[in-house]
Amino acid sequence: MSESRLLGEREARAWCTYNKMREHLAAVLNQRLQRDSGLSEADYVILAALAEAPEGRLRALELRCQIGWEKSRLSHQVARMQQRGLVRKHLCPTDARSAEIEITPEGRAAIEAAAPTHIAAAREYFLDLLSPEQLDVLAEIGDIVLGHLARHTRPSSR
Amino acid sequence: MSESRLLGEREARAWCTYNKMREHLAAVLNQRLQRDSGLSEADYVILAALAEAPEGRLRALELRCQIGWEKSRLSHQVARMQQRGLVRKHLCPTDARSAEIEITPEGRAAIEAAAPTHIAAAREYFLDLLSPEQLDVLAEIGDIVLGHLARHTRPSSR
DNA sequence: TCGATATGGTTGATGAGTCAACCATATCTG
DNA sequence: CAGATATGGTTGACTCATCAACCATATCGA
Numbered sequence: 001m002s003e004s005r006l007l008g009e010r011e012a013r014a015w016c017t018y019n020k021m022r023e024h025l026a027a028v029l030n031q032r033l034q035r036d037s038g039l040s041e042a043d044y045v046i047l048a049a050l051a052e053a054p055e056g057r058l059r060a061l062e063l064r065c066q067i068g069w070e071k072s073r074l075s076h077q078v079a080r081m082q083q084r085g086l087v088r089k090h091l092c093p094t095d096a097r098s099a100e101i102e103i104t105p106e107g108r109a110a111i112e113a114a115a116p117t118h119i120a121a122a123r124e125y126f127l128d129l130l131s132p133e134q135l136d137v138l139a140e141i142g143d144i145v146l147g148h149l150a151r152h153t154r155p156s157s158r
Numbered sequence: 159m160s161e162s163r164l165l166g167e168r169e170a171r172a173w174c175t176y177n178k179m180r181e182h183l184a185a186v187l188n189q190r191l192q193r194d195s196g197l198s199e200a201d202y203v204i205l206a207a208l209a210e211a212p213e214g215r216l217r218a219l220e221l222r223c224q225i226g227w228e229k230s231r232l233s234h235q236v237a238r239m240q241q242r243g244l245v246r247k248h249l250c251p252t253d254a255r256s257a258e259i260e261i262t263p264e265g266r267a268a269i270e271a272a273a274p275t276h277i278a279a280a281r282e283y284f285l286d287l288l289s290p291e292q293l294d295v296l297a298e299i300g301d302i303v304l305g306h307l308a309r310h311t312r313p314s315s316r
Numbered sequence: 317t318c319g320a321t322a323t324g325g326t327t328g329a330t331g332a333g334t335c336a337a338c339c340a341t342a343t344c345t346g
Numbered sequence: 347c348a349g350a351t352a353t354g355g356t357t358g359a360c361t362c363a364t365c366a367a368c369c370a371t372a373t374c375g376a
Contacts, residue, residue, distance in 0.1 A: 006277040011285045014293040017300025022180055024226065024307050031334090042362065061324065068182065073363060075326055080361075097324045097371045119164040125310075127169045129302050135172040137295040142175025144287050149182050152283075189364090200332065219354065231333055233356055238331070255341045255354045 025125060032121050037114035042077050044118065047086065047111035050103035057102035059092055086110060183283060190279050195272035200235050202276065205244065205269035208261035215260035217250055244268060 007015060030041050039047070049066050050056055058066075064074050078101055081087040086107035092098040103111075127135070165173060188199050197205070207224050208214055216224075222232050236259055239245040244265035250256040261269075285293070 006274060007281075007285070010290060010293050010297075011281075014288075014297045014300075015280060015285060017297050017304065020226065021300040021303045022184075025303060026180075027333095028307060028311060034334090040361075059324095064324095068178065070364070071325060072327080072365080076362080076364095079326090092324095095324080095372080099325070116164065122173060123165075123169075125306065126303060127165070127173060129306055130172075130299060132168060134295060134299055135168050137292060138299060139168075139172045139175050141288060141292055141296060142172075142179040145179045145183060145284060146175065148283065148287055149186060153186060185363095192364090198331070217354095222354095228334070229355060230335080230357080234332075234334095237356085250354095253342075253354080257355070 028125055029118075029121055033114065033118050036117050037110065039110060039114050043081060043086065044111070044114060046074075046077060046081065046101075047103060047107050048115070050087070050101060051108055051111050055102075056108065057090070057100050060099045060101055063101055081107075186283055187276075187279055191272065191276050194275050195268065197268060197272050201239060201244065202269070202272060204232075204235060204239065204259075205261060205265050206273070208245070208259060209266055209269050213260075214266065215248070215258050218257045218259055221259055239265075 026041075033039055033041060033044060045067050046063070049063055050058060060071075060074060060078075063069075064071060069077075078087060078089065082089060085104055088102045088104055090100040090102060092100050130138070184199075191197055191199060191202060203225050204221070207221055208216060218229075218232060218236075222229060227235075236245060236247065240247060243262055246260045246262055248258040248260060250258050288296070
């Protein structure tokens with residue numbers, strides 16, 4: 001990669017393996033989730049958030065903030081999920097512009113069936129392979145990077 | 159997240175921040191690459207690989223192995239890139255089934271213009287924020303996970 | 317109170333990734 | 347050598363993600 005010439009030895013190595021890991025790991029986990037439960041990562045994230053909200057419903061804006069998604073992304077995804085009966089949309093009484101998203105019983109069943117195996121896969125391919133120290137460093141890295149992003153990019157105005 | 163109940167404190171934290179970091183970081187880097195250079199990550203990966211191949215060309219299979227892509231993914235991507243004049247396809251003399259992909263002068267110009275700013279962004283949002291020790295641990299983690307994936311999934315038969 | 321602007325969300329177009337089915341050529345085996 | 351099988355690649359259908367344009371309602375300020 002042209003990385004090699006523009007980065008130091010150490011940086012190049014970290015960057016390269018990070019990228020490969022990220023891509024391969026996501027591919028495998030997505031694949032298994034889809035195969036085992038018929039859900040995509042996107043479905044999973046939304047259902048997980050709704051499932052533990054009180055009443056199983058959230059205003060779209062609140063949901064977007066929790067999962068950090070762009071608004072059109074959520075809109076499209078919810079439309080597809082509503083089509084499949086995983087989720088329902090309601091008008092919001094306090095703000096006529098807003099929408100409330102509610103998980104359906106089918107949606108709840110789907111996420112409850114999916115979660116254990118999905119988490120197990122995350123363990124199998126990732127978490128169980130790492131030492132406590134490695135897990136801590138990873139979390140540390142995540143916090144640093146997320147903190148920097150929060151400070152140096154627009155809130156999610158996108 | 160339902161993660162919280164199925165994972166220990168430490169695992170949940172690592173898993174959660176890793177996922178958030180992964181998503182946000184990729185979004186920002188993609189966005190900047192697109193804005194600054196008119197290339198997607200996918201374009202970038204392919205052009206980078208071709209640019210440092212001898213003669214600027216590789217057999218499709220060789221390219222796939224280097225970047226670890228599924229075959230239809232490469233096929234689609236190359237088709238789009240050929241459309242834009244970044245890349246050209248040739249028949250392979252030694253194996254009539256195979257195709258050779260060659261970077262065009264436009265493609266070379268594009269990657270050479272894109273690389274420095276892309277790497278700079280990777281530094282700015284990621285590499286420069288981390289200590290040498292953190293970079294090493296990250297690379298270590300990557301190797302462990304990739305090694306496990308290599309041993310426990312089909313080579314890429316997908 | 318009214319007009320400008322901001323905000324929450326939708327829509328359509330397009331690029332990207334995956335899967336399954338497929339086609340052609342190579343290779344292997346009897 | 348012939349037929350079966352394996353391999354390299356393409357295609358079409360579909361889901362996802364992003365962008366820009368848009369619509370309706372809220373809110374702000376003169």
